[in-house]
Amino acid sequence: MKLLLTGGCGFIGSAVVRNLLRHTDHVVVNVDKMTYAASEDALEDCLGHHRHILVRADIADADAMRQVFATHDPDAVMHLAAESHVDRSIDGPDDFVRTNVLGTFTLLEAARRHYGGLNEPRKAAFRFHHISTDEVFGALEAGDPPFTETTPYDPRSPYSATKAASDHLVRAWSHTYKLPTIVSNTCNNYGPWQFPEKLIPLITLNALEGRDLPVYGDGSNMRDWLFVEDHAEALVRVVQQGVPGETYAIGGRQPRTNLQVVKAICAHLDRRLPDPAGPRERLIRFVTDRPGHDFRYEIDPSRAETALDWKAPHDFETGLARTIDWYLDNRPWWETLRKARYAGQRLGTMTDGKEKAA
Structure with a gap:
């Protein structure tokens, strides 16, 4: 297939590109606006791959999206591009509405026109796979069952509200226009190449530099964690095997409090690179909770695991060790970001570490 993939230079998107080019024969047309969180470096050896085409464009630009579809004639779409940082959505929601809502609408309309021009065999094979988040379902309390594909929507932040809106648009285009769409919702991702404002890299890098490790509230907020390469593998299975009209809740079965x-x-860094000043837990500082901080997210991935014949290979401890070791081995990448882009910007703010779609 020729896949049009949006947000392919982002954290999750780049993991999907690497998976596709290393483990399938598909061609990838990678459409990315190249915002602050995008990095060509994250594509690794796939950047110059003969089956990879990078198009710098904004998914909210209707003319650009029409041109992309006309030029590259894709067989399927994987839509990961999104603004995804909750704190940023609280400070400035307009970018989230533009990218997550208007951008998804624009892409759907371009895909609908493209789909209408396909012959019947290609129509039967075409898929529009929209990658979303578990935050659209709201918050769980202690003892509540995890989210599933049928959990009612109850978004609480500008970020989750705009992702919920995009999910509804995708399903409406399926029902009204018969565009063969699929939605997948996932939990918190972590792994190599995640931008340093997210929880795991932020805490890792602050701990390495002896900075405070800020924790919202009392640290009891809970998230389900999924290693990004495991998620990428699941997403590829969705676009290849998923049934139009269906939703797949993809999770790692690894809930942890912040x-x-x-x-x-701290424990892994202390083992790998001891700090002469003492155990790094000494750096933990509890800070004022952020507005509307959801208590708990967790996904029951049972249905997706069965449908896709997939289960996340990494437990949290194994994935976390791989992630921290990657940051230790790739200092030039994140040191450049910390100096050039990140100096003076919210280094003391802890976040949830989620970037969906790419």
Whole structure:
């Protein structure tokens, strides 16, 4: 297939590109606006691959999207491009509405026109796979069952509200226009190449530099964690095997409180690179909770695991060790970001570490 993939230079998107080019024969047309969180470096050896085409364009630009479809004639779409940082959505929601809502609408309309011009065999094979987040379902309390594909929507932040809106648009285009769409919702991703404002890299790098490790509230907020390469593998299976009209809840079965995550990072760094000043847990600082901070997210991935014949290979401890070791081995990448883009910007703010779609 020739896949049009949006947000392919982002954290999750680049993992999907690497998976596709290393493990399939598909051609990837990678459409990315190249915002602050995008990095060509994250494509690694796939950047110059003969089956990879990078198009710098904004998914909210209707003319650009029409041109992309006309030029590259894709067989399927994987839509990962999104603004995804919750704190940023609280400070400035307009970018989130533009990219997540208007951008998804624009892409759907371009895909609908493209789909209408395909012959019947290509129509039967075409898919529009929209990658979303578990935050659209709202928050869980202690003892509540995890989210599933049928959990009602209850978004709480500008970020999750705009992702919920995009999910609804995708399903409406399926029902009204018969565009063969698929939605997948996932939990918090972590792994190599994640931008340093997210929880796991932020805490890792602050701990390496002896900075404070800020934890919202008392650290009891809980998230389900999925290693990004495992998620990429699942997403490829969705676009290849998924049934139009269906939703797939993709999770790692690895719930942890934020404080547990921070302490696990400290413990791994203390083993790998001891700090002469003492154990890094000494750097933990509890800070004022952010507005509307959801208590818990967790996904029950049972249905997706069965449908896709897939289960996340990494447990949290194994994935976290791989992630921290990657940051230790790739200092030039994140040191450049910290100096050039990140100086003076919210280094003391802890976030949830989620970037969907790419």
